[in-house]
Amino acid sequence: MNTFRAVLLTLSLGLFPGAQAKDLGVVGQVFPITEIDMLQWIAQRLKTLEQTGELASMQQQFKDTVKASVRRPRPVGLVTTTSPEVFSVDPTLTLASDITGTDGKLIYPKGMQINPFDPATWPAMARAAKAQFQFSKTLVFFNGDDVQQRLWAQEYQRQHAAGHETNESNKTIKWILTGGEPETTHQQLSARIYFDQQGNLSRKLTLKRVPSVVKQVGVQWQIQEIDVSHYPNFIDAEAQPHE
Structure with missing residues (x-):
């Protein structure tokens, strides 16, 4: 039965060898596609805000916000304690990548660890100078x-x-x-x-x-x-x- 239907479909298509698409005309009004110039829109917007006085108000509000943040920065949020502790923190730094000179030669390799308080971990040049910190x-x-x-x-x-x-x-x-x-x-x-x-x-x-x-x-x-x-x-x- 499926084969028979396929044959009928083929025959029906063959009956209209000259069939082609037709222009059905225009339905409704057509408008050209246009894009707003963003810089022009911003300029117009700023001009409107200036004329209404909103721009001056926004500028003053921004100044007040900056002054307030300078006068009173955002708090860190650390609390007090009635059970104080004394503890140590290791300041050792680990290089995240190789450090090379202008000639491309490796000076300090990635992964090298340096403690600024411990001269024994410093590069050879600093150790040779017997520097202290x-x-x-x-x-x-x-x-x-x-x-x-x-x-x-x-x-x-x-x-x-x-x-x-x-x-x-x-x-x-x-x-x-x-x-x-x-x-x-x-x-x-x-x-x-x-x-x-x-x-x-x-x-x-x-x-x-x-x-x-x-x-x-x-x-x-x-x-x-x-x-x-x-x-x-x-x-x-x-x-x-x-x-």
Whole structure:
């Protein structure tokens, strides 16, 4: 039966050897295909916004946003602790790729590990010069929005200046905020203030809590967490030195 149907289909097609497509005309209105010039559209849009005053408002809003982010950067989000820890972090770096000279010759191979605190891991040239490296700063991470941490920072600064930590008195404190306003903290400590933007330093040093005092001990970083829970947590207390 299927063969019979196929034969009928073949015959029926053969009956119209001159069959061809026909122009059925146009149905409805036809429009040419056009593309909007994007630069022209943007220019027109900006002109409209300028005429309505929206552009000036947007520019002012952008300025205010930038000023606010500079005055108060996004906090890192580290918390305080009543069970402080002291731990070490290995600063060893591993080269992710070969380092070659201008002549294409290999200088340092991929996978080479270098500890900036350990001359034994340095390239041969540096070892031959018997170079040494001693990090001259103490890094102090704290949240400037926390009254207790600010009080602790003021006391730590006084102790450092008075030479109570005799073995550290020759080291410069580098204050690094994980929250708060750098300008306000600068006025409180009368010192240069840095901010851990996007928590980059905290992550590299694997900080868990603040305040944390970070310094070089031997060939590693030492992170010492501080318990500030015994400091007053109300603003009026800032006028009184903590004993």
